[in-house]
Amino acid sequence: MIFGPFNPSKFSIVVVTFFSMLGLSPSAFGTKRGFPRDLLRRGFVMASGLTLALLLFLGFESHALAQFRVEVSGVGLTQVPISIAPFKGQAASVQKISSIVQADLERSGQFRAVNATHGPLDEVSLPDLSVFRQAGSDALVTGSITSLADGRLDVRFRLWDVVKGQDLGGQSFAVAPSDARLAAHRVADYVYEKLTGDKGAFSTRIAYVTKAGSRYQLWVADSDGENAQSALASPEPIISPAWSPDGNQLAYVSFESRKPVVYVHNIGSGKRRLIANFKGSNSAPAWSPDGKTLAVTLSRDGGSQLFLLSAAGGEPRRLIQSGSIDTEPVFSPDGRSIYFVSDRAGSPQIYKVAISGQGVERVTFTGAYNISPDISRDGRWMAYISRIGGAFKLHLMDIESGNVRVLSDTSADESPSFAPNSKLIVYATQFQGKEALMTTTLDGKIKARLNGQTGDIREPFWGPFLNQ
Amino acid sequence: MRSLVYSLVVSAFLVGCGSTVPLTDVPVSDATANPVSGASGADGLSGVKNGGVAPVDLGQSGSQAAMPLAKRIIYFDYDSFVIRPDYQDLISENARMILGQANRKVAIEGHTDETGGREYNLALGQKRAEAVAGALAILGVPRSQLEAVSFGKEKPAVVGNDESAYSKNRRAEIRYQ
Secondary structure (H helix, E strand, C coil): CCCCCCCCCEEEEHHHHHHHHHCCCEEEEEECCCCCCHHHCCCCCCCCCCCCEECCCCCCCCCHHHEEEEEEEECCEEEEEEEECCCCCCCCCCCHHHHHHHHHHHHCEEEECCCCCCCCCCCCCCHHHHHHHCCCEEEEEEEEEECCCCCCCEEEEEEEECCCEEEEEEEEEEEEEHHHHHHHHHHHHHHHHHCCCCCCCCCCCCEEEEEEEEEEEEEEECCCCCCCCCEEECCEEEEEEECCCCCCEEEEECCCCCCCEEEECCCCCCCCEECCCCCCCEEEECCCCCCHHHHHHCCCCCEEEEEEEEECCCCCCCCCCCCCCEEEEEEEEEEEEEEECCCCCCCCCCEEECCCCCEECCCCCCCEEEEEEEEEECCEEEEEEEEEEEEEEEEECCCCCCCEEEEECEEEEEEEECCCCCEEEEEEEEEEEEEEEEEEECCCCEEECCCCCCCEEEEECCCCCCCC | HHHHHHHHHHHHHHCCCCCCCCCCCCCCCCCCCCCCCCCCCCCCCCCCCCCCCCCEECCCCCCCCCCCCCCEEEECCCCCCCCCCCHHHHHHHHHHHHHHCCCCCCEEEECCCCCCHHHHHHHHHHHHHHHHHHHHCCCCCCCEEEEEEEECCCCCCCCCHHHHHHHHCCCCEEEEE
């Protein structure tokens, strides 16, 4: 490994002094503003319509666990070519920060990793950007990970605009060793926001359910499916987890008492509250955006019908009354209406109703089986599952125009859930005979299978942005 | 004494009709959650950190001798909630048994095949359970003794991705509690 020619040690010393004045909490340094959208001018344009299955070995170091499979398909795909240098000191760390950052950025569909050979780099290095320019890279991330005296890890990074030769700033995080992955996701969030202008959602969490034999577990994992922590284990099925808007609680349906009942579970304390345990079936919890109300499906008065409940508990209020199945409620982001599934026209279709219960409108018109709606946080999109010729496929509707596109070529898709930045969808499907979780971009061109668990994985729900 | 006689009758009835349906149904014992207090991530760090996740384990299902099912199970046609005429005798027999035990609670558990969404199937299973509960009620069984619930596609009787499995899973089971 050879240092690049433009790495004057004097510069490094000056920057180190600057760093030493910073606290240990997340802090920005080098706050040059402006989105270098012109990075896209050298963007990667797919020339063919072929589907490429790329087995990507992450980062400069190969790391068996960090392999993942990303499928790229379609034409006209524009991605920012970016190089993520190995973070100084990460060889001694369990978590390879640069690999996690790279996997996040690639999964987003907005970036393409470019490997380049350069000497060791960290956030205080002045890299020889010509090396990366020649390799076809438009951006570069450098950084370091060091152990602090108190046992925490200090993760620092810097982002470079390779084309302009411009420092785009960086941050430092002091984290517990168990949160090294979270720090890496925060690095990816910074890079994503700087280079695309949209907020990154990598440092968020996903809830999902696994089934192994007759054991069911509810998990809370990083947005890449890794670092899963068990929130609930049960000998009976668990379905329909739903994050509270503050990211502290999960509502879900548990069959532990030999019927479906709805719990609200504080994931930090493990304390659970029965929120709906009425005669008959209780299911399909959905939180209002303000976290004060839950919509649920209850059969206590006969039939599967929609009700609203205070998150604090109490008597449910009927939302609408029908002689048909009404279920799978989900609030619009403004909290003013509820999308739901009903078979009132003979087959399951998606409808919308005002929170007052007035004015039911039909939303889906094509296909004879449309279920499981989720609405993006920006209110523009509805993801749902539609049956086409016996296959259940993820669909996306542009709510304004009503235009629909199919996002998957699998045949047993279920339970789509938007990332809080509205840019990715996680969903369940069958993959090589197992239930698995996938993410897809909204154009369907970039898909990744989430790792983290063996066996059957299902019922994903993408959590909100977390307060930092 | 009267209830003892009925218990014997019920036992004889249940023993008498051997199950012809292979069921992988797991009996349930109600387990109490053991909340784990204290957030594992609450270590006072000022930097970024994950909120801790405290695990809750509901343990294993208790073992419970399998009950003969042939006289307690009603199969449904594809996409149907209509009780076929050939099940009328089975419904009547169950109605008589429930009517003889005023304190007996009976759950009717609806199930679907494994195609389609979990929540929508839960609603479909509910329709099947309510159809059977309705048929029992017509024969005079008080609604207060009956509870129609659904397992949707979560508890298939037979695992498999073909019609022979699906047809065994589209069912309602009458469960004496």
